[in-house]
Amino acid sequence: MRSILQMELMKNAQDKGLYFWTFLLPIIFTVLFISIFTSGTEGADKEYVIISIVPGYVVMFVFFIMISMGFSFIDDRDKGMVARLASTPLSPYAYLFGKWLPYVLLVFTQIMVLLTFGKVVYNIPIEQPLLLGMLALILTICITGLGLALSLLIRTSNMGVAVTQVIALGGALLGGLWMPLDAMPSLFQKIGKLTPQYWAHNAFQETMTGTLAYNDFFIASLILLTFGAVGFIIAFFAYPSFLNRAKH
């Protein structure tokens, strides 16, 4: 497992595109949208917009890691690496865990870097740092779990890109990352509450302002972990079929 983990970390470290998607693009979007939506506003209004946009773009962009996860698995499958590793003593689940863990580190780092950027540049409040850290970890598990399921289900890289766009952008729109949920029709508000983005965004915002009650923290965590668990369960059942396709 260690060998897979190290190789995956090394590959990711060499991937300049990943740095762009993971860190640079979210920062550009955050700066751009904050400058657009705060122009002409001051004080509490401005702070409200910033507290909405910073966690909103954190939550939106972390979902794009699913593309990289999908690419990585498809690449291993297509170049025969999965089949080759099956001839070694490495267990199939050590391979899966070794592939998953680097993305946990990456997504968690991404959340931390983007929030730190928000703190340093826009001085966002972080009133409940411990809960925010725990939420970051829970969101990481949620996204990488869903990413794992997606990676093992898709047949081509393009399919991975398409499905991720739907999940990330669709979830961002419905989950209130682009505009407050209250401003949307009631049907969309109901659908929005079924997205992990909604729960993550709301909980992030409230930990920043220090208004997240433990009860709400548990509910948000439970919902996000359920999404993650569904991803892991799907991945668990899809994995034998992925291995089968990779070996022939």
Next chain:
Amino acid sequence: MLVINNVSKKYGKTTALNDISLKLNKGACLGLVGPNGAGKSTLLKIIVHIVQAYEGKIIFTGTSNTDQKRTIGYVPQDICLEENVSAIQNLYFFGRIYQLRGKALQKQAEKVLRYVGLSERKKDKVKTFSGGMKRRLNIGCALMHEPQFIIMDEPTVGIDPQSRHYILDMIKQMKEENRTIIYSSHYIEEVNKICDEVAFIDQGKLIEHDTIHRLIEKHAVPAIFFACPNSESLLKDLHQLSDHIQPYKNGYKLTTAHPMRTMEELLGICREKKLALKQFELIYPTLEDIFFKLTGTELRA
């Protein structure tokens, strides 16, 4: 020793392998020969435990079941390398899978790099390598754990003659180290150069398995080749000796069930007619000829 007992494999209704049995002694080098789609890769994948649902048995004597994967080095037809990392990191990756760590890992990677002739490029990213260098590194990855059995699936596909030559030399060296090798290829000349035994596979069936020498002895009667300035007058008399005379290169090829006796008779006729032969020799059929004779299939069809 490696024993393959009545191995069959089906993909849906298609039979990929049909009741294959083979025995391979320690230190032997077996050439697995057959056209594309014959079932060679499937057999190799079964041997190296990639494909696990099959009928029959694969037995590696001298090792327990759990140790088997540690005794096998598999070189797949695909180049399974991480292009964005260096050659030595690719070797470290495979070494770590076999629990090599620290100095031992480093030492073994350096040794393998020397073996595959890539020591000077060890820190370069694999994506900067030529096809031949990638193929050599692909083999190197299978050698990190010093396996006793080396299973190679078309390791020279699509490379330049120099790299091909280098790889064949590497395999000869592996033979000298008394490793047991299975070398799958449809390049019969490579098999002829490096293997002691050959197994012909066609349409999932084992057609023949023997030493190259015995196969030639068993299935190939040598032909007589001769070239002579006045061959027309000689040909008339030769038809008494054999009906199978056909133009070949700059002379004729004569096939008969008794080549040595026919050679003597041919020489006698030449002496009698005072004809001087420019060339006169026994020509042996190639493995490719034998494969064609046994299967009716061209290897590179």
